[in-house]
Amino acid sequence: MTVTAPQSPVGPPKEPAPAPTTELPGHRSGGRSTRGESRRNLSTLRATDVYAMAGAAAASLAITWVMFDRLLPFNGVLGFLVIAYVLFMGLYALLVSFDEDGPAVRDRVAAAVVQSLGLVMLAVLGFVVVYTLYEGREALPHLNFYTESMADAGPVEPLSAGGILHAIVGTLWQISIALLVCIPTGLVCAVFLNEVPGAFSRFVRTIVEAMTALPSIVAGLFIYATFILTLGFDQSGLAAALAISVMMLPIIIRASDVVIRLVPGTLREASYALGTSRWRTVWHVVLPTSRSGLTTAVILGTARGVGETSPVLLTAGFTQEFNSDPFHDPMVSLPLAAFKLVENPEPTYVARGFGTAAVLLVLVLVLFVAARVVGGRGPGKLTRRQEHRRVRTSRRDAQRFAAKAASGRPTTGPASTSPASTRSTT
Numbered sequence: 001m002t003v004t005a006p007q008s009p010v011g012p013p014k015e016p017a018p019a020p021t022t023e024l025p026g027h028r029s030g031g032r033s034t035r036g037e038s039r040r041n042l043s044t045l046r047a048t049d050v051y052a053m054a055g056a057a058a059a060s061l062a063i064t065w066v067m068f069d070r071l072l073p074f075n076g077v078l079g080f081l082v083i084a085y086v087l088f089m090g091l092y093a094l095l096v097s098f099d100e101d102g103p104a105v106r107d108r109v110a111a112a113v114v115q116s117l118g119l120v121m122l123a124v125l126g127f128v129v130v131y132t133l134y135e136g137r138e139a140l141p142h143l144n145f146y147t148e149s150m151a152d153a154g155p156v157e158p159l160s161a162g163g164i165l166h167a168i169v170g171t172l173w174q175i176s177i178a179l180l181v182c183i184p185t186g187l188v189c190a191v192f193l194n195e196v197p198g199a200f201s202r203f204v205r206t207i208v209e210a211m212t213a214l215p216s217i218v219a220g221l222f223i224y225a226t227f228i229l230t231l232g233f234d235q236s237g238l239a240a241a242l243a244i245s246v247m248m249l250p251i252i253i254r255a256s257d258v259v260i261r262l263v264p265g266t267l268r269e270a271s272y273a274l275g276t277s278r279w280r281t282v283w284h285v286v287l288p289t290s291r292s293g294l295t296t297a298v299i300l301g302t303a304r305g306v307g308e309t310s311p312v313l314l315t316a317g318f319t320q321e322f323n324s325d326p327f328h329d330p331m332v333s334l335p336l337a338a339f340k341l342v343e344n345p346e347p348t349y350v351a352r353g354f355g356t357a358a359v360l361l362v363l364v365l366v367l368f369v370a371a372r373v374v375g376g377r378g379p380g381k382l383t384r385r386q387e388h389r390r391v392r393t394s395r396r397d398a399q400r401f402a403a404k405a406a407s408g409r410p411t412t413g414p415a416s417t418s419p420a421s422t423r424s425t426t
Contacts (some may be wrong), residue, residue, distance in 0.1 A: 021348060027339045033317045055091070055095060056092035056095055064087060067199070068083075088169070089109060089378040096108045132357050133358050136351060136352075136354035136356075138355075140355050144163050145164060146165060146359075147163055149321055150321075153164075159352070164337055164356050167332050167334045167356060168322070168334065169323075170240075171335075173237045174240050174331070175306050175367075178245045179302065181245045182305075183252070185249065189208070189253045190259075191261055193205050208257075211249075212251060216310050219311050220243045220310055220312075222246065223242050223314075237325075240311065240315045240333065241332065247311065251301045252297050254299070255293075255298045256294055260293075271284070289309050296344045302314070303364060308335065309339055312332075312335070318328030334359060338360065339353075
C-alpha cells in the first residue's frame with residue numbers, strides 16, 4: 001500500500017494574517033489619528049479640584065452659619081464644626097460629580113476624609129504640646145526646677161525654690177528597670193510564637209492579646225498584692241518598675257510578633273539550605289532583618305510605660321524628697337508628680353505641674369530619637385566602626401596573600417582566609 005503525501009496547491013503563497021495589535025486612545029494607527037478619551041494624570045492637582053474644595057468649604061460654613069444664627073436654635077462650637085464638616089463632605093462630593101464619574105467621586109471623598117482626620121489628629125497633638133508648654137512657661141526657665149527636689153518647697157514658696165529632680169531620677173530608674181525586664185523577655189516570647197508553632201504558642205498568643213487591654217490599675221494591684229503584701233517588700237521604685245513591666249510586656253510582644261511575621265520565609269529557607277540551625281538563623285537572619293520594627297515595638301512599649309500613674313502610686317508611694325535607691329523607700333515618677341502638683345490649688349504648684357508634664361514630653365522625645373538612631377539601620381547595614389574593621393581585615397588579608405605570592409608558596413582557597421575575614425564577609 002502506497003501512502004501519498006498531500007501536495008500544496010499551485011499558486012502564489014498566501015500572506016500570513018496580521019497579528020492583533022492594541023491601539024491606545026490618542027495615538028496614531030496606520031497614519032490616522034484615533035480619537036478617544038485622553039488619559040488623566042492622577043498625580044497632579046488640577047485647578048478644578050482646588051475650586052471644588054474651596055467652594056465646598058465656603059458654602060458649608062455659610063449654610064451652617066445661617067442654620068445656627070437665623071433658622072434653628074443651635075449653638076456651640078462643637079456642633080457648628082460637626083455640621084459644617086458633614087455639609088462640606090456632601091457639597092464636595094456634589095461638585096466633584098460634575099466632572100468625574102462614580103469611582104473617582106468615591107476616591108476623592110475618601111481621600112478628603114482621610115486627610116481631614118489626619119489634620120484633626122495633628123491639630124490635637126499640637127494643641128496638647130503647645131498648651132502644656134504655655135502653662136508651664138513660668139517654671140521651665142528656672143534652673144532650680146531641674147536640680148532640686150520639693151523637700152524644702154512649700155505651697156507658698158516661689159518658683160525659685162524647689163524642683164522635680166526627684167521625679168526625673170525616679171522615672172529614669174523605673175523605665176530603665178522595666179526595659180531590662182521587658183526587652184529580652186518580650187523578644188524571646190515573640191521569637192517563640194513565630195519559630196515554635198503549636199497549641200501552646202497559640203495559647204500564649206491569646207493571653208498576650210488579652211493582656212494588651214489590661215487596665216493599669218489591675219497591674220498595680222497585682223504587684224501590690226504579690227510583691228509587697230505577700231513577699232513583704234516595701235513600696236519602692238523596683239515595685240513600680242515591675243508594675244510598669246506588666247503593662248509594657250504585652251505591647252512589646254504583640255508588636256514584635258507582627259514584625260517578625262513579616263520577615264520573608266525565603267530568607268529562612270536560604271539559611272537552612274546552608275546547614276544553619278534554627279536558632280542561629282533567628283540570631284543572624286530574622287532579628288537583624290526586623291531590627292527597625294523591633295525598635296518600634298520597644299518604643300511603643302516605652303511610651304505606654306513612661307506615662308503610667310496609677311500603678312506607680314500603688315507600688316512606689318509618693319514622696320517629695322530625693323531618692324536614688326530604687327530598692328528602698330518611696331520613689332515618685334514624672335506623671336505622678338505632675339498629677340499631685342496639679343491637684344494643689346496654688347498657682348505655683350499648678351505651674352510646676354505643667355512644667356513637669358513638659359519635661360516628660362521632652363524625655364519621651366529624647367527616648368524616641370535615641371531608639372531610632374540605635375535601631376534605625378536597615379538589615380545588612382554596618383556601623384562606621386564595623387566598616388573600619390572590615391577595611392582593616394581586608395588589608396591584612398591582601399598583605400598576607402602578597403607575602404605568600406612573593407615567597408613562592410601557593411595561596412589556598414577559602415581555607416587560607418582568617419576567621420576575622422570570614423566574619424567580616426558573612
